Amino acid sequence: xxxxxxxxxxxxxIADKWEEFARRVQAGEDAGxxxxxxxxxxxxxxxxxxxxxEIIDEILKFxxxxxRKGQTI
Amino acid sequence: xxxxxxxxNDTSLRLLIKGTNAAFLNSLRxxxxxxxxxxxxxxxxxxENSSILHxxxxxxxxxxxxxxxxxDNYNLPEECPCQSEFGCNLCRVTLTLQAxxxxxxxxxxxxxxxxxxxxxxPVSPNIPIxxxxxxxxxxxxxxxxxxxxxKHAKWQPxxxxxxxxxxxxxxxxxxxxxxxxxxxxxxxxxVKTKGEIEVRDLMACTLCEDCADACPxxxxxxxxxxxxxxxxxxxxxxxxxxxxxxxxxxxKILDSRFAEFLKELKGAKIxxx
Numbered sequence: 001x002x003x004x005x006x007x008x009x010x011x012x013x014i015a016d017k018w019e020e021f022a023r024r025v026q027a028g029e030d031a032g033x034x035x036x037x038x039x040x041x042x043x044x045x046x047x048x049x050x051x052x053x054e055i056i057d058e059i060l061k062f063x064x065x066x067x068r069k070g071q072t073i
Numbered sequence: 074x075x076x077x078x079x080x081x082n083d084t085s086l087r088l089l090i091k092g093t094n095a096a097f098l099n100s101l102r103x104x105x106x107x108x109x110x111x112x113x114x115x116x117x118x119x120x121e122n123s124s125i126l127h128x129x130x131x132x133x134x135x136x137x138x139x140x141x142x143x144x145d146n147y148n149l150p151e152e153c154p155c156q157s158e159f160g161c162n163l164c165r166v167t168l169t170l171q172a173x174x175x176x177x178x179x180x181x182x183x184x185x186x187x188x189x190x191x192x193x194x195p196v197s198p199n200i201p202i203x204x205x206x207x208x209x210x211x212x213x214x215x216x217x218x219x220x221x222x223x224k225h226a227k228w229q230p231x232x233x234x235x236x237x238x239x240x241x242x243x244x245x246x247x248x249x250x251x252x253x254x255x256x257x258x259x260x261x262x263x264v265k266t267k268g269e270i271e272v273r274d275l276m277a278c279t280l281c282e283d284c285a286d287a288c289p290x291x292x293x294x295x296x297x298x299x300x301x302x303x304x305x306x307x308x309x310x311x312x313x314x315x316x317x318x319x320x321x322x323x324x325k326i327l328d329s330r331f332a333e334f335l336k337e338l339k340g341a342k343i344x345x346x
Contacts, residue, residue, distance in 0.1 A: 002126070005137035005200060006311075012232035013139055013311050016183075016197035042233065056204050059125055060178055063206035 002056045009044035021049050079276070085309040086316040089239065092302050098236045101306075104323040107223040110149055111230040111313040112142040112193055114168065114215045121212040124203045131203060135170075135215050136227050138183050139196040142219070142313045144322065149219045160218065166193045170213040174205035181205060186215070193217060196312035230319050234308040238299035240278035244270050248294035254284035270295070276305060 003018040017038045024034045035046050066072065080087040090098065117132040124131070148154075148164045155161035168188045172181040184198025203211060220228035242262070250270050255263045263284065264273040278297070285293040310316050 001130075002134075002201060002204065005134055007232070010232045011226055011229055011311065012309070013196060013200070015201055016199040018201065019199070056125065060204055060206045063125065063209070064178065067207045 001059075003052055003054065004048060007042075007045040007048050010042060012040075012042075012045050014040070014045055014048050018049065018052070018054075022054070079305070081316065084312065084316070085307070086320070088306045090236075090304045090306055091239075093304065094302060095236075095304070098304055098306060100327065101323060102234050102236060104327050105231055105234050105308065105319055106229055108221050108326050109230050109314070109319050109322045110142075110144065110219045110221050111228055112140040112147070112166070112217050112219055113225075113227040114138065114140070115218045115220065116216040118214040118216075119212075120214065121210055123209045124205050124211050125209075126203050131211070131213070134202055135213070136225075138186075138200055138202075139311045139313045140166075140193055140217055141196060142230075143190075143192050144219075144314070144318070147219050149221075160216065164218060166190050166217040168193075168215045168217060170202070170211060170215065172205065173210040174207050176207065178204065178206050181211060230310055230313050232309050232311050236304045236306040238280065239303035239305055240275055240280055241298045241300050242272050242275065242278065243296040243298070244272075245294045245296065247290055249290075251289060253287045253289060254295050257283045257287040259283065 003015050005015045006012060007014050017040070021031075021034055021038060025031050031050060032046075035049060040046050040049065074093050075091040077089040077091075078087070079089050114135045117135055119128045119131065122128055122131060126134075146163075147166075150160055150164045153161065153164035155164065159165075166189060168186045170181070170186050172179070172185050181202045181204070182198060183195035183200035183202060185202075186195060188194050205211070222229035248270055250265060250268045252265045252270075254270060255265050259281065260274070260277040260279060262272060262274050262278045264271050280297055280299060282297050284295050285297055288294050308316060308319070310319060314322075
């Protein structure tokens with residue numbers, strides 16, 4: 001849904017680095033290099049970024065559409 | 074015991090500790106993880122939440138946000154003189170969060186949390202808490218308390234805290250520098266230079282012994298071992314407390330535990346056989 005606050009395995013704070021990661025990968029940078037430069041060393045934290053899908057953005061669109069039509073969900 | 078600092082920065086610490094044993098380092102590690110107190114949001118009052126995340130998920134996300142901790146001015150709730158379930162100014166910090174997406178969708182960040190004590194704030198202001206669609210609102214009051222990692226991982230002051238034996242790599246004379254061990258090493262510990270295998274980065278070795286398995290010689294020309302009693306101790310804080318403070322607090326806790334044990338031991342009557 002939304003990026004987890006901490007790594008599931010080790011508990012490192014990862015959420016504050018997600019937006020930069022997503023932006024840079026979108027811009028065409030190599031994901032592994034971005035993780036290295038953000039200081040994400042362990043593979044438990046790295047998989048948190050690589051496997052995450054920010055679905056909340058997709059779900060928000062339904063609410064936006066309803067708002068536009070004047071409906072409530 | 075001899076201690077050498079291999080690496081130290083704001084978030085992590087690497088020590089080479091000589092002349093100790095695994096039992097001591099493990100008790101230190103467990104104390105750091107489970108018993109050094111730090112601050113985290115523990116109770117949440119949700120006044121309004123029209124976002125798409127459920128109240129429970131929102132509360133859980135708030136709880137996991139690491140908060141900068143002030144151990145000198147706050148008490149653990151169970152040790153606080155107030156003894157109140159609700160808490161007092163010495164054992165509780167109130168944080169409020171009020172956010173609304175008025176015209177366009179927006180993300181609510183940890184920086185939007187307003188703390189009554191400017192010292193007790195989230196470690197980073199950029200942690201997304203929730204995303205709001207137009208017209209959605211959240212209004213939350215959260216109470217942060219000191220706690221210990223043994224109760225919930227949100228009160229852990231460190232993310233990774235580990236130790237390993239100091240590796241020892243021996244390259245025997247029968248080695249013909251074929252380079253198989255250099256190729257297979259996942260940590261790139263070895264390097265081939267002019268007909269010789271050399272150790273490039275000894276500390277990175279994880280004692281996996283892949284190099285010995287890959288060696289075509291029988292018995293292998295490379296021997297992986299460890300130095301008995303010498304360890305590499307690593308820890309990484311998540312920003313709630315400085316690394317040296319965590320270490321000192323852990324030692325203080327261990328010290329008082331042992332003092333108590335000694336007292337009980339001296340007081341115990343020895344049964345005559």
